[in-house]
Amino acid sequence: MAKNKKHSGSKKQPQNTNIRDSESNSLYIELSNTQTKELIEYGVEKNNETSRARQNNDNTFTHSLTGSSPQGEANALPTCVILVQALNEAGENWSHPIDNTEKNDNVDCIAYDKDNNKKELRIQVVRAMTDENFWQQLSQKGQIAREASINELLAILKLSIEKKIKIPPPQRPHLVLALDATKLPVFIFDGVLKAYILRYGSWTHSLGFQSVWLVGPLSTNTKRLD
Numbered sequence: 001m002a003k004n005k006k007h008s009g010s011k012k013q014p015q016n017t018n019i020r021d022s023e024s025n026s027l028y029i030e031l032s033n034t035q036t037k038e039l040i041e042y043g044v045e046k047n048n049e050t051s052r053a054r055q056n057n058d059n060t061f062t063h064s065l066t067g068s069s070p071q072g073e074a075n076a077l078p079t080c081v082i083l084v085q086a087l088n089e090a091g092e093n094w095s096h097p098i099d100n101t102e103k104n105d106n107v108d109c110i111a112y113d114k115d116n117n118k119k120e121l122r123i124q125v126v127r128a129m130t131d132e133n134f135w136q137q138l139s140q141k142g143q144i145a146r147e148a149s150i151n152e153l154l155a156i157l158k159l160s161i162e163k164k165i166k167i168p169p170p171q172r173p174h175l176v177l178a179l180d181a182t183k184l185p186v187f188i189f190d191g192v193l194k195a196y197i198l199r200y201g202s203w204t205h206s207l208g209f210q211s212v213w214l215v216g217p218l219s220t221n222t223k224r225l226d
Contacts, residue, residue, distance in 0.1 A: 080109035
């Protein structure tokens with residue numbers, strides 16, 4: 001990935017960072033507080049789609065998405081690719097994931113340890129936003145904009161995970177659960193992630209999955225939730 005970073009000249013102004021991925025012709029835009037480094041705004045422009053999210057002064061969040069609604073499990077493999085990249089950047093050694101969505105076994109992707117191909121990473125993907133009305137409006141109008149409190153965002157993430165409680169408990173320890181927020185950067189803000197872990201981290205861990213991750217637009221904003 002080629003990175004071109006542009007920073008504002010004044011320390012008193014928010015710091016703007018642009019990251020361009022020449023391979024996928026994508027642009028990632030970050031606006032952060034210069035002093036605290038806290039993320040203020042995040043945007044993605046990719047494949048004629050635009051997603052943006054902003055943290056407001058009253059600690060609410062506005063987010064918008066323009067483009068097409070993902071169909072079925074079409075975004076499962078790209079989500080797994082970002083997750084595997086994040087894991088490898090943290091010191092693990094997984095191969096490029098393979099699409100497994102055609103099999104009805106709760107495993108959307110499989111990656112293999114590069115040093116031991118008998119060791120598998122099995123990933124189940126679920127949308128971070130499971131509200132069908134949200135995706136239906138995007139499909140019909142080509143765009144959607146919403147405002148949410150931090151409590152509402154936490155409830156949305158919890159509901160997404162609850163959708164996968166139907167997976168048999170004996171299978172969960174061998175399954176990584178990945179919440180697809182690749183088109184929804186509103187979930188990647190530190191305040192949202194920290195609040196989720198504080199409120200629901202223990203509950204998430206108690207479900208017994210190998211691990212549970214929020215997968216953002218990039219590996220650098222992909223974080224573990226349990």
